[in-house]
Every structure is written in C-alpha cells, then in structure tokens.
Amino acid sequence: MVHNFSSNHSLISNWVSELRNVEIQNDRLRFRRNLERIAEVIGYEISKGMDTVNAEILTPMGKAQCKILKDQPVLATILRAGLAMHNGLLSYFDRADNAFLSAYRKHNADGSFEILLEYMSCPPIEGRVVIVSDPMLATGASLIKAIQYIREAGNIKELHVVCAIAAKKGIETLLAAEPTANIWCGCIDDDLSAKGYIIPGLGDAGDLAYGTKMQQ
Numbered sequence: 001m002v003h004n005f006s007s008n009h010s011l012i013s014n015w016v017s018e019l020r021n022v023e024i025q026n027d028r029l030r031f032r033r034n035l036e037r038i039a040e041v042i043g044y045e046i047s048k049g050m051d052t053v054n055a056e057i058l059t060p061m062g063k064a065q066c067k068i069l070k071d072q073p074v075l076a077t078i079l080r081a082g083l084a085m086h087n088g089l090l091s092y093f094d095r096a097d098n099a100f101l102s103a104y105r106k107h108n109a110d111g112s113f114e115i116l117l118e119y120m121s122c123p124p125i126e127g128r129v130v131i132v133s134d135p136m137l138a139t140g141a142s143l144i145k146a147i148q149y150i151r152e153a154g155n156i157k158e159l160h161v162v163c164a165i166a167a168k169k170g171i172e173t174l175l176a177a178e179p180t181a182n183i184w185c186g187c188i189d190d191d192l193s194a195k196g197y198i199i200p201g202l203g204d205a206g207d208l209a210y211g212t213k214m215q216q
Contacts, residue, residue, distance in 0.1 A: 001182050001183070002171060002175075002183045002185065002188075003042075003045070003182070003183065003184045003185065004012050004187065004188050005038075005041075005042070005184070005185065005186050005187070006185075006186060006187040006188070008116055010041075011037075011041070012038055012041055012042075012186050012187075013186075013187065013196065015034040015037055015038050016034075016038070016164060016165065016186045016187045017162060018030065018031075018034050018135040019031060019034050019035070019165075019186075019202050019203075019205075020200065025202070025203070025208050028208065028209060028210070028211070031084075031099065031208050031209055032084040032209045033084075035084035035085050035135055035164055035205070035207050035209065036039045036084050036085065036087050036088035036091070036137045037088060038066070038085065038130060038164050038186045039084075039085040039086070039087075039088030039089045039133060039162055040088040040089070040091060042089075042162050042184045042186075043088065043089045043092040043093060043131070043162075044092060045184070046131060046160055046162075046182075046184065047092070047093075050069055050071075050073070050129060051069070051070040051071065052067040052069060052070055053067070053069075054066070055067070056171040061090045065199065065212065070148075071128065072093065072095050072097065072121055072212060073093055073096050073097075073128065073129040073130065073131050074096065074097045074098070074101070074122075074125050074128050074129070074130045074131070074141055075089050075090055075093060075096045075097070075098050075099070075101055075131050075133070076098070076099035076101065076131065076132045076133070076146070076150060077098055077099075077100060077101070077121070077132065077133045077134065078101050078102070078103045078132075078134050078142060078143070078146055079101065079102050080206050080210055081135050081136070081175060081204075081205045081206035081209065081210075082132065082133050082134045082135065082207075083132070083209070083210075084135070084209050085133040085135055085162060085164070086098075086133050086165075087182045088133075089131060089133055089162065091190070093131075097123035098123070099120065099121060099122040099123060099125075099130075099150060100110070100119075100120070100121050100122075101117060101119065101120045101146045101150070102117060102119035102120070103116070103117040103142045103145055103146045103149075104116050104205060109214070113119045113129070115141045115142050115145050115166070116198060117146060117149055118144050118149070120149055120150070120153075122150060124153070124154065125150065125153050125155075125156060125192075125208055126154035126155055127154070127155060127157045128154075128156065128157055128159075128160050129156075129157055129158045129159075129160070130150060130156045130158070130160070131161075131162060132146065132147060132150070132159070132160070132161050132162070133159075133161075133162040134146075134162075134163055134167075135163060135165070135205035135206075135209075136163060136164065136165055136198055136202075136205050137161070137163040137165070137166035137167065137170040137171065137174065137183070137185070137194050138167050138170050138192060138197060138198050138201075139167075139168040139169070139170055139173065139192065139196045140169075140171070140172075140173035140174040140177070141173075141196075143170075143174055143191060144177045144178070147159065147161075147177075147178055147181075148177075158180075158182070159178060159180060159181045159182065160181070160183075160184060161174065161178075161181055161182070161183045161184065161186055161188070162184045163183075163184070164185075164186040164187070164202075164205070165185065165186060165187050165188075165189060165198055165201055165202060166183065166184045166185040166187075166188050166198075167188070167189050167190070167192050167198045167199075167201075168188060168189070168190055169192055170192070170198075171183055171185075171188070189201060
C-alpha cells in the first residue's frame with residue numbers, strides 16, 4: 001500500500017515545499033527539522049494500525065484503563081541521509097529498538113553506480129514490525145538492498161518504508177521486490193534523471209542536512 005500525504009493538503013505538503021526551496025535549503029537546521037517533522041507525523045499515522053493491549057495504569061487518583069502498543073517496532077535507517085527522519089520516528093516511538101545500515105552509491109568513471117552495503121547494526125527482528133526511513137526513494141536500489149540485508153536477520157512481521165519524496169519508478173521497483181511493504185511518502189514525483197536522481201526532487205538530502213561529502 002502506498003500513502004501519499006501530498007494528495008491532500010496538510011502540514012506535510014508545507015514542509016515538503018520548504019525542503020525543495022533553494023532559498024530555504026541553506027538553513028541546514030531547518031532542513032533537518034522538516035525531515036524530522038514529516039517522519040513524526042508519518043510515525044503517528046503508522047501507530048494507528050499497530051497492535052495494542054489493554055493496560056491498567058495507576059494514577060494519583062485511582063486506576064485508569066488505557067490502550068498501549070503491544071510491541072515496540074524496530075526503526076531502521078540508511079546512514080547518513082536517513083538520520084533526521086530516524087530521529088523524528090524515534091521521538092514518537094521512543095522505546096523502539098534501532099538498526100543502522102551503511103548503503104551508499106559507489107560511482108564509476110562512466111557515470112554509472114553500484115549500491116554497496118558494508119555495515120549493519122541490528123537488534124533481533126524476528127516477528128517484529130520494521131520501519132525503514134530514507135528521505136529519498138529514487139531508483140529504490142539502496143532501500144531494496146538494505147531491506148534484503150535486514151531480512152537476513154529474521155522474518156519481518158510487517159514492513160513500513162518512510163520517505164519525504166519518492167519517484168514513481170522507485171515505488172514500482174520497491175513493490176516488485178517487496179510486495180507487502182507499506183510505503184509512506186511526503187510527496188511523489190514523476191521522473192528520474194539519467195543519474196538516478198528524483199526530478200524535481202530537492203537535490204542531495206544528505207548533503208543538505210549534513211554538508212557536502214567527498215565523492216565515492
């Protein structure tokens with residue numbers, strides 16, 4: 001299932017517009033915060049479909065019957081661009097376990113690239129809800145490889161993918177590889193460039209959030 005939060009106006013579409021704006025992008029703190037806020041709202045929406053249990057809570061005035069999450073999810077992200085969205089999800093799922101992966105594009109002299117994944121730190125995931133965040137779902141290659149790597153650690157009960165902007169082609173490619181995935185997007189764009197960047201997109205989310213890097 002694909003959830004596009006810009007299909008109807010909400011604060012998320014405001015935040016996406018600021019992420020795209022070349023004049024506002026110079027403010028790295030604001031850029032990161034907008035990614036965090038998008039993830040926070042999406043995390044809240046995901047929580048509505050998660051299993052709950054009844055709990056009796058002791059208050060200063062007596063006892064209250066409350067619903068709480070039955071289990072905490074595993075929050076996973078791809079370093080480094082995904083950190084801001086990961087922090088947004090973690091601020092809502094504040095007791096969640098966390099996984100970090102190092103997938104990146106290694107560029108070749110001819111302009112092509114391959115996805116390399118050299119590191120993963122992951123908690124037990126058998127039978128758990130896994131929420132993977134990455135600001136940009138472009139070709140889908142990095143996310144697919146990261147999810148496959150996570151699946152080697154155990155069977156995932158339910159998979160959610162959270163991104164700020166996704167390309168239609170990337171969504172199709174991801175769902176072909178992960179047909180049961182739930183994809184949550186701040187916005188969906190139509191095109192990809194020849195180098196695999198989303199058009200109109202917003203540029204390189206990692207660079208805008210954390211500064212430019214040496215090309216690998």
